[in-house]
Amino acid sequence: MLPRFWRKIKYRYNLIGTKCENCGRTFYPPRNLCPECRRKSSIVEVELGDTGVVLSYSVVHDAPESMKLERPYIVGLIRLDSGVVVTSQIVCDPEDVRIGMRVRAAFRRYGEDGEDGIIYYGTKFVPVEE
Ligand SMILES: [Zn+2]
Numbered sequence: 001m002l003p004r005f006w007r008k009i010k011y012r013y014n015l016i017g018t019k020c021e022n023c024g025r026t027f028y029p030p031r032n033l034c035p036e037c038r039r040k041s042s043i044v045e046v047e048l049g050d051t052g053v054v055l056s057y058s059v060v061h062d063a064p065e066s067m068k069l070e071r072p073y074i075v076g077l078i079r080l081d082s083g084v085v086v087t088s089q090i091v092c093d094p095e096d097v098r099i100g101m102r103v104r105a106a107f108r109r110y111g112e113d114g115e116d117g118i119i120y121y122g123t124k125f126v127p128v129e130e
Contacts, residue, residue, distance in 0.1 A: 050105040052080035102128040
């Protein structure tokens with residue numbers, strides 16, 4: 001279940017996470033509850049920016065058919081310039097990916113729900129041309 005605000009157009013080019021104001025932890029993907037503070041959670045949305053650097057990655061050759069992913073694909077750990085570390089797919093040639101590579105968020109359409117017409121977007125990262 002995607003948080004409802006992922007569907008809003010205005011957020012498409014800036015990653016939105018949530019921050020617990022009680023303990024200061026930042027979450028991405030967004031959470032409605034801080035696992036540390038639980039009922040004392042004070043959750044606000046925060047912009048995380050859309051650029052970062054690859055900390056590590058792995059090339060995945062075997063994807064479930066249901067994911068409709070091109071194979072092989074790359075999953076990486078990305079440290080955003082805001083300091084938050086996220087896990088995401090990196091869209092580039094597996095031979096070109098490297099640790100320390102600059103990347104930026106790109107939003108790709110994952111699929112469309114036939115019932116209510118909701119289009120789901122997910123974040124992927126692409127190399128930044130330097
Ligand atoms: Zn907290």
